[in-house]
Amino acid sequence: MAVIDIVKYGNSVLNRRCSPVSQFSSIEFIVKDMFESMYEAEGIGLAANQIGLNLHLFIVDVTHTDEADRTHVFINSEILSYHGKNTLFQEGCLSLPGIALNVERPEKIVLKYQTIDQKWHKEKFDGLLARAIQHEMDHLNGTFIFDRVSQTEKIKYKKELKELAADSKNKQKIKNKSKENFVI
Numbered sequence: 001m002a003v004i005d006i007v008k009y010g011n012s013v014l015n016r017r018c019s020p021v022s023q024f025s026s027i028e029f030i031v032k033d034m035f036e037s038m039y040e041a042e043g044i045g046l047a048a049n050q051i052g053l054n055l056h057l058f059i060v061d062v063t064h065t066d067e068a069d070r071t072h073v074f075i076n077s078e079i080l081s082y083h084g085k086n087t088l089f090q091e092g093c094l095s096l097p098g099i100a101l102n103v104e105r106p107e108k109i110v111l112k113y114q115t116i117d118q119k120w121h122k123e124k125f126d127g128l129l130a131r132a133i134q135h136e137m138d139h140l141n142g143t144f145i146f147d148r149v150s151q152t153e154k155i156k157y158k159k160e161l162k163e164l165a166a167d168s169k170n171k172q173k174i175k176n177k178s179k180e181n182f183v184i
Helices: 027-040 127-140 151-156 158-180
Strands: 045-047 057-060 072-092 100-114 120-126
Antiparallel strands (some): 045 057
16 A cells, blocks of 8 residues: 555646546555545545546545444445535645635535445435535535635635645646656
């Protein structure tokens, strides 16, 4: 297993809709690396595009609460319906370090998804798990938490977002430059 760097705001992979998973042969290894990377970053959820992969795949672990007794892997997911009232809750994001915003989301969802064994499931989720699922589904659709708040709230973090974007672009330039110097 390997810890993979979390892609930060400003990297274009985070702004695109992820492609469905069709090849499951290496998914188990990817999922193990994703859990390792998420735990290293002290997160509770991680979407594949947050480690640079264009795959409709995400993981969630809220076993530290009374809500879940196991970790979750969601592949090719679709939220079928939303239920309950909308509630505000402060959300952070591994791709937006240092930024936490009050995001309004429905309390409950019904989700259709595949697991590593390629079996389809339809399940109702609520609480923190439902919120984490919605957050990660947003990532797979190219949406950030700041896309779900008012313009006034966004302005508060304008400087941080600009710095993250600039840092991400600089890292990409360095990565591209090192590829240019690599000769086989």
